[in-house]
Structures are given as C-alpha cells and as structure tokens.
Amino acid sequence: MKRFVLAITGASGVCYAKRLFDCLQSNAELHVIVSERGAELLNLELGLKVSYFAGGNVTVYKNSRINTSIASGSFSLDSMIIIPASMGTIGRIASGVSETLIERVADVTLKEKRKLIVVPRETPFSTIHLKNLLTLDQAGALILPASPGFYQGQNSMDDLIDFIVARIMDQIGMAQSFLPPYKS
Numbered sequence: 001m002k003r004f005v006l007a008i009t010g011a012s013g014v015c016y017a018k019r020l021f022d023c024l025q026s027n028a029e030l031h032v033i034v035s036e037r038g039a040e041l042l043n044l045e046l047g048l049k050v051s052y053f054a055g056g057n058v059t060v061y062k063n064s065r066i067n068t069s070i071a072s073g074s075f076s077l078d079s080m081i082i083i084p085a086s087m088g089t090i091g092r093i094a095s096g097v098s099e100t101l102i103e104r105v106a107d108v109t110l111k112e113k114r115k116l117i118v119v120p121r122e123t124p125f126s127t128i129h130l131k132n133l134l135t136l137d138q139a140g141a142l143i144l145p146a147s148p149g150f151y152q153g154q155n156s157m158d159d160l161i162d163f164i165v166a167r168i169m170d171q172i173g174m175a176q177s178f179l180p181p182y183k184s
C-alpha cells in the first residue's frame, strides 16, 4: 500500500482535499494533518469536522504535534500533498520555517527528495506569493494550482473538482478513471 501525507491548510477549496481523501482512503495508508485555519475552512465550506478523516487506514494528527514519527526523515512516505495550500503555509515552508507538523513534514519531504505536491488557492497572486511558489518549485516541489480546465466537458462543480483530483492521482501513481487522457 502506498503511504501519503495529506495536509489541509486554511485556503478556500477544502472540497478538493475531501474528494482526494475519499478517492484514496480505501487503497492507501493516509496520514492527515489539518491546520487550525484549515479546520475552520472545513467547517465553513463543507460543514465537516476534522473527525471526518478518522478511521481505517488513516491517522489524523494535530498540526501542533511536531514530535511524531512522520516528522522524521526515517519515516518513508510516497508523497505529501498540501491541498489546499494557503499562501501562509507556502511562505513558511519556502523560508524554511519548520514549526508546525505540516511545515516540518514538507521540509523533510523536500530534503529527502520525495514528492511534495502543493495545491495553492489564491487569486490574484502577489509578487511575494509568486516568489515563494518559485522557491518551492526550485526546491523540488510540484506546484499544481487549483485551477481546473473546462475542455473535457466539465459542467458541474464535481467535474471541476475531479479535474484537479485526477491530475493529483496521476502524479502520485494512483489509478483513476474519472478523467481520461484528452483526445481531440
């Protein structure tokens, strides 16, 4: 079973995280971290509590609990996905701040040259945001913005969410059938 860390931070678009979680939960080992603001957005946008993620192959962590096995480089994981990724979290990771569990696991993922997928959600971007995103890209992260395409018959909100989640599933090597390769 592949092992993923899913980090949910305080940006709009927690629906992407929920859908990704729902797609992965039965066929991967999941470690879920939700920032304090991420928990507020979960409640605001979806009416969900962090406890939604508990159970089965899933371990849920407090973001303040840095002293845990997943904070160590010796904990081998396949990928970390930060979804949605706030500009605050992105800025702190880009400047090497490793104070919360999300920041620390991202830091370790980069130093161990493992796959870090960052799904930013903000508009417009400031120069600071763009510089921080470039820093993460240069450090080895994959920046996969929450900006779905509309060219494959997407006409519902679920289709647009699936567009992004399918791209992430492709990137982490998990099978998905809801977004086939584009054919003109």
Ligand SMILES: Cc1cc2nc3c(=O)[nH]c(=O)nc-3n(C[C@H](O)[C@H](O)[C@H](O)COP(=O)(O)O)c2cc1C
Pocket (backbone or CB within 6 Å): 008, 009, 010, 011, 012, 013, 035, 036, 037, 038, 085, 086, 087, 088, 089, 090, 121, 122
């Ligand atoms: C309703 C609401 C929506 C927000 N949406 C975004 C967003 O889309 N993108 C973003 O970067 N920050 C957004 N923020 C700001 C972040 O939540 C804030 O910077 C927070 O400190 C991020 O903390 P975290 O990265 O630890 O989760 C939003 C805040 C609120 C209250």
